[in-house]
Amino acid sequence: MPxxxxxHAVTDLKGNHLxxxxxxxxxxxxxxxxxxxTAAVKSYxxxxxxQVRSDLSNLLTVAPYxxxxxxxxxxxxxxxxxxxxxxxxxxxxxxxxxxxxxxxxYCHSLRVFxxxxxxxxxxxxxxxxxxQEIVAGPTHDIxxxxxxxxxxxxxxxLTNLEQDHLRHHALAGYVLLSQHFQDPAILAAExxxxxxxxxxxxxxxxxxxxxxxxxxxxxxxxxxxALISPRPYRPxxxxxxxxxxxxxRQADAGLISKAVVRALIALNRRSNLHYSRCVISSxxxxxxxxxxVYGKKAES
Numbered sequence: 001m002p003x004x005x006x007x008h009a010v011t012d013l014k015g016n017h018l019x020x021x022x023x024x025x026x027x028x029x030x031x032x033x034x035x036x037x038t039a040a041v042k043s044y045x046x047x048x049x050x051q052v053r054s055d056l057s058n059l060l061t062v063a064p065y066x067x068x069x070x071x072x073x074x075x076x077x078x079x080x081x082x083x084x085x086x087x088x089x090x091x092x093x094x095x096x097x098x099x100x101x102x103x104x105x106y107c108h109s110l111r112v113f114x115x116x117x118x119x120x121x122x123x124x125x126x127x128x129x130x131x132q133e134i135v136a137g138p139t140h141d142i143x144x145x146x147x148x149x150x151x152x153x154x155x156x157x158l159t160n161l162e163q164d165h166l167r168h169h170a171l172a173g174y175v176l177l178s179q180h181f182q183d184p185a186i187l188a189a190e191x192x193x194x195x196x197x198x199x200x201x202x203x204x205x206x207x208x209x210x211x212x213x214x215x216x217x218x219x220x221x222x223x224x225x226a227l228i229s230p231r232p233y234r235p236x237x238x239x240x241x242x243x244x245x246x247x248x249r250q251a252d253a254g255l256i257s258k259a260v261v262r263a264l265i266a267l268n269r270r271s272n273l274h275y276s277r278c279v280i281s282s283x284x285x286x287x288x289x290x291x292x293v294y295g296k297k298a299e300s
Contacts, residue, residue, distance in 0.1 A: 002206050004193070008168045010146055010175045013094050019175055030184040033175065037182060043086040046113075046138060047079070050096055056082070056110045064228060064240040065111070068118065068267045081117050084131050087139070088180040094142050102152050104232070105144055108225055113137030115221035115264070122263040123213065133214045136191035140218050143173025143192055155232045170196050170205050191218045198255045216257035220264060223247060223256070236289040244268065246288070 004025040010018045023029060047053040060069050060078075069075045087095075098106035116137035117130075124130045144152060147169050151162050158166060173192030178184040195218045197203035197210040210216070227243035230236070238246065244265055251258040 002208065004171055004174070004205065006168070006171055006175075007164055008146065008172070010143075010172045012176060012179070013090065013097055013145060018179065025171065025174065027184075030175075030178055033179055034182050034184060037179060041088045041090065041180060041182065043088050044092060045083065046085045046087050046092065047082050049087075049092045051099070052095070052110070055099075055107075056114065059107055059111055060114060064268060065114070067240075074118070077121070078114060078117050081121075081127075081131065081134070082113070085113075085135055085138075087135065090180045091139055091142060091177065094145050094176070095138060097145065101149055102144070104229070105141055105152065108222075108229060109138045109141055111225045111229075112140060112218065112221045115225065116217050118267055119217050119221065119260060119263045122266070123217070123259065133187055133217070136188045136214070136218050137221065139173070139177055139188045140191050140195050140222060141169065141173065142176050143169035143171065145176065146172040153232045157233065167196070167204050170194070187214055191215055195219050195222055199257065200254045202255060213257070213260070216260045220247065220256055220260040223250070224264060234289060238288055240268065242288055 006019060006021050006023045006025070009021045012018060018033065019025075019029070047056065059065065060075070069078065095106065095109060098109065113134065114137075116134045120130045120134050124133065144166075147166055151158065151165055154162065170193050174184075174189050177186065177189035177192050181188060183189070191214070193205070194210055194212070194215050197206065197208055197215075198219075199210055199216075201207050201209040203210070210219075224243055224247060227238040227246060228240060237243075244261075247256065247261045247264065250256045251261040
């Protein structure tokens with residue numbers, strides 16, 4: 001089993017200490033974590049939880065999502081599918097925590113959820129399997145609960161220590177969702193753990209090669225929304241063309257899935273072509289924002 005070892009402790013929203021720093025997330029450790037919960041966890045519809053429905057609707061009226069969702073039928077289909085998504089109450093409470101503590105992470109989680117629905121519709125035929133997979137969308141960053149807010153909202157490049165703490169969110173999310181769903185093998189937990197891995201092994205936390213369509217969808221949605229959104233360290237986002245060109249570059253380099261990137265680009269086209277017929281230009285005309293510190297670290 002891969003050596004998923006925690007660099008920091010994992011604590012839930014109520015302050016309960018779940019696992020200590022240095023813990024290796026072996027099968028027995030994860031099973032002990034899950035079996036240690038005695039009370040049943042209730043699940044509720046994501047869109048019916050507090051302000052989620054109205055917040056998601058508002059987020060999807062902003063560029064470039066208004067183009068992706070220009071067709072009313074596509075908007076309605078997205079909401080119909082989203083209405084079927086149920087999440088454990090502790091997961092929903094963490095999402096609401098981010099609404100107050102780190103609004104970017106909250107909005108990002110909802111937008112990745114919406115994108116994962118739309119891309120999954122293009123790539124996955126069976127509706128029930130698709131529903132199970134898109135549950136990973138709004139939960140992929142839940143491990144940021146275990147990252148200090150001052151790190152999440154820092155406006156300058158992170159130090160090595162701060163970067164290590166931020167990267168902790170992948171394994172922390174795996175632990176939290178394993179406990180919330182009472183199942184370490186559920187896709188939501190695996191997506192939280194693996195969405196920063198890359199197909200060529202250049203990602204984290206382990207630097208393993210990921211070839212999993214389900215994870216690919218979350219991975220691409222995550223990168224895309226991060227690029228086109230204002231961030232604390234980059235108040236001016238990538239324009240949509242530059243973001244799609246950056247994703248194309250990463251796909252060509254073997255980091256992320258070409259099929260998923262193609263599906264995303266097709267969604268951005270007003271012609272509404274099926275993704276398999278979408279022609280991707282090799283011309284690069286976009287310009288990343290000035291003073292961009294995306295992916296950079298502060299001097300140690």
